[in-house]
Each structure stands twice: as structure tokens, then as C-alpha cells.
Amino acid sequence: MRWGLLGTFFAMGLVNYLTRALFTVLVPRGGIPPFWERFLGAIPVAALTAMVVPLLWSPQAAQAGLIPWPALLGAATALVLARRTHGLLIPSAAGTLSFLLLSRLLSVSS
Amino acid sequence: MDSSRLARFRRGFLDYLPLALLIASYGVVFGALAVRSGLSVAESCLMSLTVFAGASQFMALPLIREGSAAWTMVLLALMVNLRHLLYGLAIGRMFPRAGLLRLLVISFGIVDENYAFVTVGPGRERVTPAYFLGTGVGTYVFWNLSTFLGALLGIGLGSIDVSGLDFTASAVFVSLVGSSLRGRRDWLVAAGAAALAWVVKAAAGGSWHMLAAGILVPLASASLAGPRRPQR
Numbered sequence: 001m002r003w004g005l006l007g008t009f010f011a012m013g014l015v016n017y018l019t020r021a022l023f024t025v026l027v028p029r030g031g032i033p034p035f036w037e038r039f040l041g042a043i044p045v046a047a048l049t050a051m052v053v054p055l056l057w058s059p060q061a062a063q064a065g066l067i068p069w070p071a072l073l074g075a076a077t078a079l080v081l082a083r084r085t086h087g088l089l090i091p092s093a094a095g096t097l098s099f100l101l102l103s104r105l106l107s108v109s110s
Numbered sequence: 111m112d113s114s115r116l117a118r119f120r121r122g123f124l125d126y127l128p129l130a131l132l133i134a135s136y137g138v139v140f141g142a143l144a145v146r147s148g149l150s151v152a153e154s155c156l157m158s159l160t161v162f163a164g165a166s167q168f169m170a171l172p173l174i175r176e177g178s179a180a181w182t183m184v185l186l187a188l189m190v191n192l193r194h195l196l197y198g199l200a201i202g203r204m205f206p207r208a209g210l211l212r213l214l215v216i217s218f219g220i221v222d223e224n225y226a227f228v229t230v231g232p233g234r235e236r237v238t239p240a241y242f243l244g245t246g247v248g249t250y251v252f253w254n255l256s257t258f259l260g261a262l263l264g265i266g267l268g269s270i271d272v273s274g275l276d277f278t279a280s281a282v283f284v285s286l287v288g289s290s291l292r293g294r295r296d297w298l299v300a301a302g303a304a305a306l307a308w309v310v311k312a313a314a315g316g317s318w319h320m321l322a323a324g325i326l327v328p329l330a331s332a333s334l335a336g337p338r339r340p341q342r
Contacts, residue, residue, distance in 0.1 A: 005149075006156060008180040012170070012187040013160040019191045021217035023198030025210060035332050040203055042299050042328035044229035045287060047196050049300045050307035050323035051222065052283040059312030071277065078281040082288035088231065089128040091288070095281030096135075 070106065074099030115240040122244025125233055129223055129282065130248040133164075134256035136276045140167060141260020147171040151261040158257040162250060163221070164279070166190045193320040197225045201242070204228070208239045219246015226283060230290030295335055302327045 032040075056071045078095030085091060137158070144154035144167075161167050166187040173183050197220050202213065216239055224245035228237040233245065291297055303323040310319035 001150070001152060004180070005153060005174070006160075008183055009157050009160040011180065011184045012166060013162060015184055015188045016161060016163045016166065016191050016194070017218055019188070019194035020198060020220040021214055023195050024202040024217045024220070025198075025213045027199050027202035038332035038335060039328045040199055042295075042331045043196050043200055043324055044226065045290065045296055045299045046303040046327040046331075047193060047320055047324035048222070048226055048230065048283055048287050049303040050320045050327075051193065052280055052287070053304040053307050054311040054319060055280050056284075057308075059308060063312070071280070074277055074281055075284045078284040079288040082285040083291075086289045088282070088285050088289070089132070091285040092132055092278060092281040095284065096278045099277045099281070 070099045070102040073102050115238075118236075118238050118240040119244040119247075121236065122233070122241035123248045124244075125236070125241075126224060126227060126245040126248045129227055129231075130252040132278055132282050133223055133249060134252040135278045136164065137253045137256025138260035138263065139276045140164065141257040141262070142264030143168070143171055143260075144257070145261045145264035147175045149174065149261075151258070151265065154261040155254065155258050158254050161187070162218075162253065163187065163191055164253070165222075168276075190317050192317060193324060194220060196321070196324045197222075200229050201225065204237055204242075205239050212239050216243050216246060219243065219249060221246075221249050222279075223282065224249055226286040231286045295331065299327055299331050302330065 052075075056075050057068050061068060074095040077098040078091040081091035081094050082088070140158070141154055144157065145151060149157065149171075157167055157170075161170075169186055169190060170183045173186065198217065201216070201220060205213065205216075208216075219242070224233075224242065227233040227245060228242055233241065287300065291300060306327060307319040307323040310322045
């Protein structure tokens with residue numbers, strides 16, 4: 001056990017916790033104006049989309065002319081099934097399976 | 111915890127269970143990659159127990175392998191997880207009557223998956239502090255169990271290829287966002303966030319794209335739109 005590494009892990013954990021807790025406890029409790037309600041209501045879709053899109057197709061890959069077909073197929077599969085079923089498990093699993101199958105196909109054929 | 115809170119805690123844990131199992135799939139990937147990066151099984155598990163943040167854990171592995179200074183990993187954790195500040199805004203707003211201690215406790219469990227689950231996913235109709243705590247505990251338990259399993263597999267199965275399973279995380283988020291889009295405004299927010307995030311990521315790298323899109327696009331949406339009309 002490398003104790004220095006453990007100390008680093010604790011420091012990382014503390015930093016993570018502070019980012020999680022700060023606005024959770026500081027956000028105003030009372031009624032807030034409609035504008036800020038609309039703003040807060042739009043954050044989840046915006047933040048989550050912003051997180052996942054560059055994961056699927058990174059700007060670096062695009063600049064190199066690479067199209068990540070497995071990731072795009074996997075995402076499209078998950079999206080279509082999610083819209084149809086409003087579920088989570090089946091779209092996620094199907095999206096992952098599509099990604100893995102196409103990845104293997106492409107690596108075998110190359 | 112009284113019986114009604116315990117029931118809500120249990121409900122949150124059980125409702126979230128399918129997602130927790132999906133999280134476990136990339137927890138296994140992390141555990142395997144951690145031991146291949148030079149961590150022992152114990153160190154891999156302690157990392158998940160203390161850091162409890164998939165993105166910064168994955169991104170720290172190359173730094174650990176290279177023997178990077180501690181401060182670089184702590185700074186990386188901060189930068190990668192700045193998006194949690196936005197999550198806290200939404201989570202804190204959900205529980206206006208919760209006391210400080212309760213908020214501090216549930217804050218530990220805020221991760222991408224349960225944030226999405228209770229804001230845009232199936233949990234949004236039932237969320238209470240106890241319910242959210244159930245999702246946080248579910249995440250923590252399955253993340254750590256799967257890290258342990260992955261670490262054992264990483265040692266025991268040598269060079270078996272586990273890459274690709276981490277795509278599950280992207281598939282989960284696409285599913286959550288995709289199933290939550292209700293009207294033209296939601297689609298426009300998603301499209302605007304995707305475009306802005308891509309541009310900022312290309313220009314600045316790091317995780318600034320999440321903060322930029324997570325703040326600017328909602329500001330634009332709130333400025334341009336009036337009150338949401340009921341769905342016909």
C-alpha cells in the first residue's frame with residue numbers, strides 16, 4: 001500500500017465532494033423568479049448533452065477525418081429505443097451491443 | 111431514519127437498481143484498467159471508495175502510471191468535476207425544506223447517473239432526500255463492488271480486452287436524455303448544448319465545454335422562451 005497515493009485519493013475525494021456539496025447547500029430555498037426557474041430547469045438536458053456528445057465524437061477525431069461509426073450507431077440505437085420505450089435498460093444495453101458488434105466487425109475487416 | 115423515509119430510501123435504491131447494474135459494467139472496466147496501470151487490488155478499491163468519481167478516476171490512471179505529482183491529479187479531479195456545481199443547483203432546488211446536515215450527506219452521492227435519473231429520468235416523479243440517498247448508496251455500492259471484481263479480473267485474466275464496455279456510460283446518458291425530451295424547447299436546448307460543447311471542447315479541451323454549455327444554453331433558453339405551455 002502506497003500511503004502517499006492514498007493521501008492523493010483522499011484529496012481527490014475531498015475536492016469532488018466540495019464540488020458536489022457547494023451549490024447543493026447554497027442554492028436559494030425560497031421562491032425564485034420565473035426566469036431562473038426556466039434556467040435551472042434547462043440545465044440537466046444541456047449539461048448531460050454537453051457531456052456525452054464530445055465523448056461520442058471528439059473534435060480531435062473529427063479534425064483527423066475519423067468518423068466513429070460504432071459510437072454513432074450505438075448512440076442512435078440507444079436514442080431511438082429510448083424514445084420508443086421510455087426505458088433505460090434495453091436502450092442502454094442495445095446501444096452498447098451495437099457499439100461492440102460494429103467495433104468488432106470493423107476491426108476484423110480492417 | 112423513520113419508516114416512511116426508510117421506505118423512500120428503499121424505493122430509490124430499487125428504482126435505480128437497473129442503472130446501478132449498468133454502472134457496474136464500467137466499474138469492472140475501471141477495476142481492470144486500474145490494476146493494469148500498476149495499482150494493487152487494494153489500492154484500486156480504495157481509490158473507488160474515496161474518490162468515487164468515474165471520470166476523474168479513469169483520467170488519473172495514466173498519471174498514476176507515469177508517477178505524476180499528487181497536485182496534478184487533484185487539479186484534474188477539480189477540473190473534471192466542476193460540472194457537479196451545476197448538479198448541486200438542481201439537486202438543492204429539489205429539497206427546499208431539507209436541513210444542512212441532510213444536504214451534506216446526500217451531496218456525497220451526487221454523480222452523473224443519479225443526477226440524470228432524478229432530473230430527467232424516471233426518478234423525477236418521486237424524488238425526496240431519502241429517495242435520492244437510496245440512489246446514491248446504490249451507486250456507491252455497485253461502483254465499489256464492480257471495481258473489486260474488475261481488479262480481480264484484471265489480474266486473473268491477463269490481457270483480456272475489456273475496452274468497449276465503458277461505452278455503456280455514453281449509452282446510458284443518451285437513453286436518459288433521449289427519453290426526457292418533451293417538446294421543441296427541449297430539443298433546441300439539446301441541439302444548442304451539443305453544438306456549443308463541441309466547439310468549446312475543440313477550442314479549449316478539458317471539461318470547460320460542460321460548464322459553458324451547461325450555463326450559456328440554459329441562459330439563452332430562459333431568455334428566449336416564455337413560461338412552458340402544458341403539453342397537449
